[in-house]
Amino acid sequence: xxxxxxxxxxxxxxxxxxxxxxxxxxxxxxxxxxxxxxxxxxxxxxxxxxxxxxxxxxxxxxxxxxxxxxxxxxxxxxxxxxxxxxxxxxxxxxxxxxxxxxxxxxxxxxxxxxxxxxxxxxxxxxxxxxxxxxxxxxxxxxxxxxxxxxxxxxxxxxxxxxxxxxxxxxxxxxxxxxxxxxxxxxxxxxxxxxxxxxxxxxxxxxxxxxxxxxxxxxxxxxxxxxxxxxxxxxxxxxxxxxxxxxxx
Numbered sequence: 001x002x003x004x005x006x007x008x009x010x011x012x013x014x015x016x017x018x019x020x021x022x023x024x025x026x027x028x029x030x031x032x033x034x035x036x037x038x039x040x041x042x043x044x045x046x047x048x049x050x051x052x053x054x055x056x057x058x059x060x061x062x063x064x065x066x067x068x069x070x071x072x073x074x075x076x077x078x079x080x081x082x083x084x085x086x087x088x089x090x091x092x093x094x095x096x097x098x099x100x101x102x103x104x105x106x107x108x109x110x111x112x113x114x115x116x117x118x119x120x121x122x123x124x125x126x127x128x129x130x131x132x133x134x135x136x137x138x139x140x141x142x143x144x145x146x147x148x149x150x151x152x153x154x155x156x157x158x159x160x161x162x163x164x165x166x167x168x169x170x171x172x173x174x175x176x177x178x179x180x181x182x183x184x185x186x187x188x189x190x191x192x193x194x195x196x197x198x199x200x201x202x203x204x205x206x207x208x209x210x211x212x213x214x215x216x217x218x219x220x221x222x223x224x225x226x227x228x229x230x231x232x233x234x235x236x237x238x239x240x241x242x243x244x245x246x247x248x
Contacts, residue, residue, distance in 0.1 A: 006073040013066050014055045014084075022069050023048040026080055029071040033078045034141065042119040043080065043139045049112030050082045050135045058086025075212030076203075077121070077140035085132030143208040146188035158193050174232050179221035184210040186231040187223065201238070 010025045012018040026047040030040035047069065054067060067084035116123045122138035147155065179187065184207035191204045203209045203219070213219035217239060224233040 007070060009068050009070040011066050011068050012051075013064065014059050014086075016052075016055055019048055019051050019055065022051045025069060026071060030078060030139070033071075033073060035078070035139065039139065039142075043078065043137065046116040046119040046123075046137050046139075047080050047082070049116050050080075050137060053112055054082055054084050054086060054135070058084055074138070075216045075218060076143065076206070076209040077138060080137040080139075082135040082137075083132060084134075088127065088133070140206075140209065143206055145205045146185070146192045146207070149185045149207060150189055155189060155192055157196065172226055172232070174224040174226055176222055176224050179210075179214060179223050179234070181211045181214075183223060183225075183231055184208075184214075187221070187234045190231060190234060201236075204234075 008029055010022060012022055023044045027040050027044035030043050035043065051069065058067075059065060065085070067082070067086075070081040070083060072079045072081065113123065116137065120137045120139045122136065124136045124138075126134045126136065128134060187210060188205055188207050191199050197205065199205070203213060210219065210221065214221050219239070220237040222235050223231050225231055
């Protein structure tokens with residue numbers, strides 16, 4: 001899909017009567033983006049929670065303004081951005097108990113975050129200074145992770161070295177170059193064997209997402225490859241919103 005067709009937006013007033021309209025908008029865009037009924041409904045519900053938070057807590061009671069709901073196609077899924085210029089919000093001030101829905105107190109009146117986190121893959125908050133702030137909700141298509149690409153015996157953890165200071169018996173020449181699409185599964189296997197499912201950048205467990213992220217420029221992967229084509233190592237530059245994010 002061409003980049004100019006990747007973004008759609010809806011502007012609504014901070015009136016509770018418009019919350020449902022925002023949900024319908026997100027649900028329809030999710031359908032166009034290829035999500036099934038249940039996944040689209042979940043994303044729409046998360047967006048409803050975020051929009052309700054904005055209307056209830058971001059503005060003064062008598063303040064009448066508008067704000068935007070922006071749906072953006074991203075590699076492997078859809079990002080919903082709720083952008084407004086309401087009261088500043090510091091997500092770091094949310095207590096762990098409050099964020100987990102266990103009744104803790106916080107200086108910022110925030111509700112619905114635990115439900116949002118259950119319904120989508122990523123929930124983040126961004127302060128933009130004079131441009132206000134945004135809530136980001138990201139939902140990915142369900143694609144196979146590394147365990148769908150390899151047999152169980154191929155995913156056994158690497159053995160712990162007997163002596164971490166010892167050098168290999170022989171040096172293995174490698175070439176460092178950009179990742180090729182067919183190597184994404186091998187990178188996922190290396191990450192799994194080294195870290196299990198504890199690696200911080202979850203996208204590396206999904207070969208299809210690794211390919212899509214590299215094609216979009218949001219991830220720039222380099223691999224160290226032997227003369228026989230075996231992947232020996234991987235390093236990457238992560239660009240959260242792509243190389244031309246400033247155009248959005």
